[in-house]
Amino acid sequence: MRPADSHIAETLRALREAFESLGLRWYVFGAQAAILYGSSRMTEDVDVTLDPGRVTTKTILEALDDAGFSPRTEDIEVLAVTARVLPIEHRGSGTPVDVVLAGPGLEEDFASRARHHSIAGETVPVAAVEDLVVMKLLAHRPHDIEDVIAVLRANRATIDLDRARVTLVELEAAIEDDSLVSRLDEALRRVREKGDGPR
Numbered sequence: 001m002r003p004a005d006s007h008i009a010e011t012l013r014a015l016r017e018a019f020e021s022l023g024l025r026w027y028v029f030g031a032q033a034a035i036l037y038g039s040s041r042m043t044e045d046v047d048v049t050l051d052p053g054r055v056t057t058k059t060i061l062e063a064l065d066d067a068g069f070s071p072r073t074e075d076i077e078v079l080a081v082t083a084r085v086l087p088i089e090h091r092g093s094g095t096p097v098d099v100v101l102a103g104p105g106l107e108e109d110f111a112s113r114a115r116h117h118s119i120a121g122e123t124v125p126v127a128a129v130e131d132l133v134v135m136k137l138l139a140h141r142p143h144d145i146e147d148v149i150a151v152l153r154a155n156r157a158t159i160d161l162d163r164a165r166v167t168l169v170e171l172e173a174a175i176e177d178d179s180l181v182s183r184l185d186e187a188l189r190r191v192r193e194k195g196d197g198p199r
Helices: 001-022 030-035 056-068 077-083 106-113 131-138 140-153 161-175 180-192
Strands: 025-029 048-051 069-072 085-090 096-101 115-119 122-126
Touching: 001 025, 001 048, 001 069, 001 077, 001 085, 001 115, 001 122, 025 030, 025 106, 025 131, 030 048, 030 115, 030 131, 048 106, 056 069, 056 077, 056 085, 056 096, 056 161, 077 085, 106 131, 106 161, 131 140, 131 161, 131 180, 140 180, 161 180
Parallel strands: 025 122, 048 096
Antiparallel strands: 025 048, 069 085, 085 096, 115 122
């Protein structure tokens, strides 16, 4: 195991302990999920979504502190309200973590479809591959699109593109952006140029 893997394992273990102590549902997305599903991009950042239910931000932060995490900013409780994110760092490994606080609707659907996988030797809930593709197409940064292409290529035999399309269509209506399905089609075109993508 590389040193980076041990840091990721330590961080995921601590997150699991914190969230399980509160009985809260959560899942990994972002770069670590992309790497699991076939991206070669290397990063020690960890992104997770947490359904806080009726648990207060103060209680969540206390549980995270007990598990070895510290805020990366002084206005973390403000960010919890305005941006729905808790930027923290695992003190033991120095791993930065963004905890996205889920709201009703799409993020609840993503949580219901998350499945347990092993990342760096730790078994944790991870966003479904189709949902990860949707998230990254929505973010639409250059590295997100490269992740989408790598994930589509690596999962060509199993990915449910119909489900991804349905979710993207729903998102297009919700945010009034009709470019999301075309982003998927463009990613698929780039994969097929190499002759090894899903059809």
